Amino acid sequence: MRTAEIRFEIPEDILMTLNQNIIEFTLQLRLYTALQLYKNHKLSFGKAAELVAISRE
Numbered sequence: 001m002r003t004a005e006i007r008f009e010i011p012e013d014i015l016m017t018l019n020q021n022i023i024e025f026t027l028q029l030r031l032y033t034a035l036q037l038y039k040n041h042k043l044s045f046g047k048a049a050e051l052v053a054i055s056r057e
Contacts (some may be wrong), residue, residue: 027052 014027034048049056 015022018025020028031052034043034051035045037043037047037051038045043051046056
């Protein structure tokens with residue numbers, strides 16, 4: 001499977017406000033993105049699960 005890398009910067013104070021480190025924030029961002037894309041019928045349930053790297057079950 002080929003992958004693409006997406007990079008962007010966020011202010012560190014946002015991470016501090018959220019009380020999250022970069023790994024926690026990244027995982028949560030992937031989850032929220034997958035949920036929104038699924039909700040908007042842009043991704044299937046399986047592809048949304050793949051984006052978050054979790055099992056469909």
